[in-house]
Amino acid sequence: MIRLENVTKIYDGDVTALRDASFDIPKGEFIFLVGPSGSGKSTILRLLNRQYKPERGDVWVAGKNINRMREGDVPKLRRQIGNIFQDYKLLLNKTVFENVAYALEVIGQPRHVIRQQVPQVLDLVGLAGKEDRFPNQLSGGEQQRVSVARAFVNRPLILLADEPTGNLDPATGEGIMKLLEAINKTGTTIVMATHDQMIVNSMRKRVVQLDRGVIVRDQTRGVYE
Amino acid sequence: MLSRVGYALRETWQGFQRNWTLTAASVLTAAVSLLLAGMSFFIQKAFDQVLQQWSNNVQFVVFMKPDATTDQIEAVKSALADQQASGVVRAALYSGKDESYEEFKRLFSTNPTVTDQLTAEEMPTQFKVAPASNDSAVINNLIAQFRGRPGVLDVRSPAEYVKVISKLSGFIRWVTTALWIVLLGTAVGLIWNTIRTAMFARRREIEVMKLVGATNWFIRIPFMLEGLIQGLIGSAVASVSLVGLNVVWTGRIKSVTAGLANVKDLALVHFIVGGGYVGSIVVRLIVLGALAGAVGAGIAASRFLDV
Ligand SMILES: Nc1ncnc2c1ncn2[C@@H]1O[C@H](COP(=O)(O)OP(=O)(O)O)[C@@H](O)[C@H]1O
Numbered sequence: 040m041i042r043l044e045n046v047t048k049i050y051d052g053d054v055t056a057l058r059d060a061s062f063d064i065p066k067g068e069f070i071f072l073v074g075p076s077g078s079g080k081s082t083i084l085r086l087l088n089r090q091y092k093p094e095r096g097d098v099w100v101a102g103k104n105i106n107r108m109r110e111g112d113v114p115k116l117r118r119q120i121g122n123i124f125q126d127y128k129l130l131l132n133k134t135v136f137e138n139v140a141y142a143l144e145v146i147g148q149p150r151h152v153i154r155q156q157v158p159q160v161l162d163l164v165g166l167a168g169k170e171d172r173f174p175n176q177l178s179g180g181e182q183q184r185v186s187v188a189r190a191f192v193n194r195p196l197i198l199l200a201d202e203p204t205g206n207l208d209p210a211t212g213e214g215i216m217k218l219l220e221a222i223n224k225t226g227t228t229i230v231m232a233t234h235d236q237m238i239v240n241s242m243r244k245r246v247v248q249l250d251r252g253v254i255v256r257d258q259t260r261g262v263y264e
Numbered sequence: 265m266l267s268r269v270g271y272a273l274r275e276t277w278q279g280f281q282r283n284w285t286l287t288a289a290s291v292l293t294a295a296v297s298l299l300l301a302g303m304s305f306f307i308q309k310a311f312d313q314v315l316q317q318w319s320n321n322v323q324f325v326v327f328m329k330p331d332a333t334t335d336q337i338e339a340v341k342s343a344l345a346d347q348q349a350s351g352v353v354r355a356a357l358y359s360g361k362d363e364s365y366e367e368f369k370r371l372f373s374t375n376p377t378v379t380d381q382l383t384a385e386e387m388p389t390q391f392k393v394a395p396a397s398n399d400s401a402v403i404n405n406l407i408a409q410f411r412g413r414p415g416v417l418d419v420r421s422p423a424e425y426v427k428v429i430s431k432l433s434g435f436i437r438w439v440t441t442a443l444w445i446v447l448l449g450t451a452v453g454l455i456w457n458t459i460r461t462a463m464f465a466r467r468r469e470i471e472v473m474k475l476v477g478a479t480n481w482f483i484r485i486p487f488m489l490e491g492l493i494q495g496l497i498g499s500a501v502a503s504v505s506l507v508g509l510n511v512v513w514t515g516r517i518k519s520v521t522a523g524l525a526n527v528k529d530l531a532l533v534h535f536i537v538g539g540g541y542v543g544s545i546v547v548r549l550i551v552l553g554a555l556a557g558a559v560g561a562g563i564a565a566s567r568f569l570d571v
Pocket residue numbers: 050051054055056074075076077078079080081082083232
């Protein structure tokens with residue numbers, strides 16, 4: 040599903056954020072990217088959704104070399120990838136329903152599909168009944184659930200989560216992790232960057248550890264360290 | 265498809281509401297520049313018509329001195345008749361003191377202080393002469409023959425006026441064209457700035473749209489539409505003003521020339537630009553306005569989406 044082949048990413052010509060990184064993620068896997076702040080976790084996620092191109096090496100997603108992809112095909116790639124962020128990136132002037140519907144609207148889904156899919160996914164993330172609230176009327180955990188709903192509403196093949204529990208207390212974070220596990224069980228491949236030791240240690244999933252842009256460990260059923 | 269159109273229109277409308285001061289500035293600049301463009305086309309057309317008319321019936325005027333004797337006038341008259349008989353002159357029109365005075369009174373009918381100061385006695389007698397050929401050598405030769413005759417004050421050929429008028433029209437054309445192009449450039453810049461500001465204000469939405477896989481065109485279209493509509497409103501305002509100005513202008517000329525003999529020969533009436541041509545200017549203004557809007561917004565949108 041995802042493959043990095045000797046990938047090097049250099050920012051502004053002198054910051055090497057990732058050095059000669061390679062790994063292979065089969066379909067349906069749940070994988071943690073761990074490492075201290077600045078070690079290159081977010082960089083990997085941004086390479087996977089083609090926000091950036093690497094200076095060297097190849098990135099394969101869903102059978103395509105996305106560095107060689109035409110600019111016009113990037114939206115198609117992104118429709119197969121859901122994104123979740125530490126700061127949720129919700130639109131504050133839109134309701135819960137509208138935030139999730141927006142993701143379908145802007146890829147041109149017709150209204151009847153939106154009316155059917157959005158309540159379904161809001162139910163899945165446990166936000167039934169809160170469709171008309173605005174983000175600032177929700178707790179952090181609830182806001183992150185909205186963002187999970189938005190990422191998952193068009194059933195992507197891959198979910199990229201960048202420190203999704205970073206702003207949440209442990210109990211709330213655990214709720215989000217349960218949700219991601221459930222989504223992973225539907226066959227969605229999940230790549231999650233985190234430095235939350237408790238979560239990594241309790242889940243016993245594959246762990247790729249980074250240190251200053253270099254992969255120093257790649258372990259199945261691993262722990263944080 | 266329908267939901268996409270609805271989405272684009274809704275976003276465009278909201279863009280206007282969010283940014284109405286910048287929008288108003290863009291629209292006004294576009295309107296002023298396009299009005300100027302319209303006036304420039306209009307003036308060109310009016311001058312072209314006048315020059316066309318003049319060069320179509322090349323003629324010169326032999327002005328007699330106010331104190332020329334009847335004999336001197338008759339001598340010029342018969343010399344012209346001879347030239348007409350030999351085919352050098354196509355037509356010669358005599359205009360005596362009284363005819364000249366009547367025409368003069370009508371032209372200045374709204375201004376009695378002018379008409380009171382002159383009497384029929386002081387009006388010059390004149391001959392309007394239409395040469396058969398429009399070869400300038402032949403005409404100049406003819407003019408020279410009459411210039412020296414006793415009782416002749418002067419011979420004036422419109423060739424001189426044509427030269428002056430076409431120089432003047434060339435100058436006006438140049439200035440107005442330069443002015444409207446600069447102003448239209450400013451309008452494009454203002455529209456560009458409005459759209460850039462609108463996109464910056466909505467950068468979070470744009471980020472989310474890109475991440476969920478909206479195409480660049482999908483993101484761009486409401487903004488481009490916003491710019492396009494700004495340009496179009498500008499051209500609508502300019503078109504309405506231009507048509508209004510044309511109505512006033514035509515009315516003025518018609519009231520000044522009303523009741524005059526030989527109205528068709530007057531240069532003034534050829535400054536009236538017909539409704540059909542004004543219509544074609546309006547079409548040009550709409551195209552220019554739409555282009556200005558689309559270009560300004562297009563540059564803003566693609567620059568913003570690149571980074
Ligand atoms: N857009 C950018 N421009 C320049 N440097 C960047 C950019 N993004 C990240 N970096 C740098 O690249 C390195 C890796 O960053 P990042 O991938 O965000 O690490 P992490 O997510 O593990 O904290 C850091 O040194 C960071 O400062």
